[in-house]
Amino acid sequence: MTRRSRRALTATLTALVLLAASVLVALTAVQLALGEPPFLPYDSLVGTVHDLTWSSREVAVAGGVVAAIGLLLLLAAVVPGRARTATLDQHTAVSVRGLRNALRSAAVVDGVESAAVKVRRRRVRAVVRTRRAVADGLGDAVRTALEHRVGEFALTRPPQVVVRVKALRSTP
Structure with a gap:
């Protein structure tokens, strides 16, 4: 479907x-x-x-x-257009927009200022912004949260999760 x-x-x-x-x-x-x-x-x-x-x-x-x-x-x-749904099982699907919104909310963990998520067929890309000077471990925390949320959806083909952390530079 x-x-x-x-x-x-x-x-x-x-x-x-x-x-x-x-x-x-x-x-x-x-x-x-x-x-x-x-x-x-x-x-x-x-x-x-x-x-x-x-x-x-x-x-x-x-x-x-x-x-x-x-x-x-x-x-x-x-020529087929881009899929607007992600398949959960043979009879059920979730909209890509809904999946993206759920993953964006899951990406906002402690220390994340904002998150942007792109959902594609085989990959989920998240770009998170933080105000922390040292962002060590933040990418892993966001990846874990996103993989957990993707696991909750039980997609037939779970996508690979890629996280990029951008530290917002503040001027002294």
Whole structure:
């Protein structure tokens, strides 16, 4: 049960382009039906298209552009997005955002000022900041706390935990 990211941006852009084209065609059709001059000069467009042949450069360029756009849309549909869930067992999953928030709260142990956590498929990276002048052992304490919290989630593939400690420099 791996939920993938939605292609909301791709779908929205495609829908807006198709909507704009449809509105343009409908507007021109209504103007022609009412006997008014159309927004798009229909006669000049038809004349230009009528003079083109299949072997002309304009047709080849337009076909290449349409084929490239179609290929990009196909790739956007086929290539899987980033997983938004981490699998607990065959029927249960936890959101990556929820897991990240739980791990961030677990990373704030004694001496940690703030923590930033990135959750990936095989690795959890935590960057903790401390005001201590000597941060010996703090990384191990944070790693232990994070590994314990990851163990509580009982993920099917527990990620490797990597901790980096940054000491905030205070000016005297």
